[in-house]
Amino acid sequence: MSHPRLSTRPCKAQRQPRKQGAVLVCVIVCLAVVTLLLAGMLKRTLLTRRQIRTERHARQTEWLVQAGAERAAFRLAGDAEYTGEMWPLAADAIVGTDPGVVSISVNRDSTNRASVQVVAEYPSGTVASIRRTRKFLIDLPQD
DSSP, rough: OOOOOOOOOOOHHHHHHOOOOOOHHHHHHHHHHHHHHHHHHHHHHHHHHHHHHHHHHHHHHHHHHHHHHHHHHHHHHHHOOOOOEEEEOOOOGGTTTSSSEEEEEEEEEETSEEEEEEEEEEEETTOOOOEEEEEEEEEOOOO
């Protein structure tokens, strides 16, 4: 008598859900990896953007301190009583997106020389402001 051969393998209907579950897990893992890669790229982009903005602000501050030094020299050449000033600059008055301020102070000594200190701040009044200071001596015109 021949017996029908019994198979120990599960039938196709029983194996299908397992394969679908494995594929779903692989898809979820791939999506997680892609999400992590995109998050890293976004973080790097934001960090680079912040660094570029800081460098731009630093350059603008250097230009403002140079302009303040030239302004002080010009004003001292034309006005013997010039003692300095606060020079506020609106955003549209300079090449920038924020306002800045330049502080100029002049101290004279008895040898016809003036000590000038220029402090530039850009953008003014913010936590991320950058300040630069320049000190120099100017010979005053003889009376």
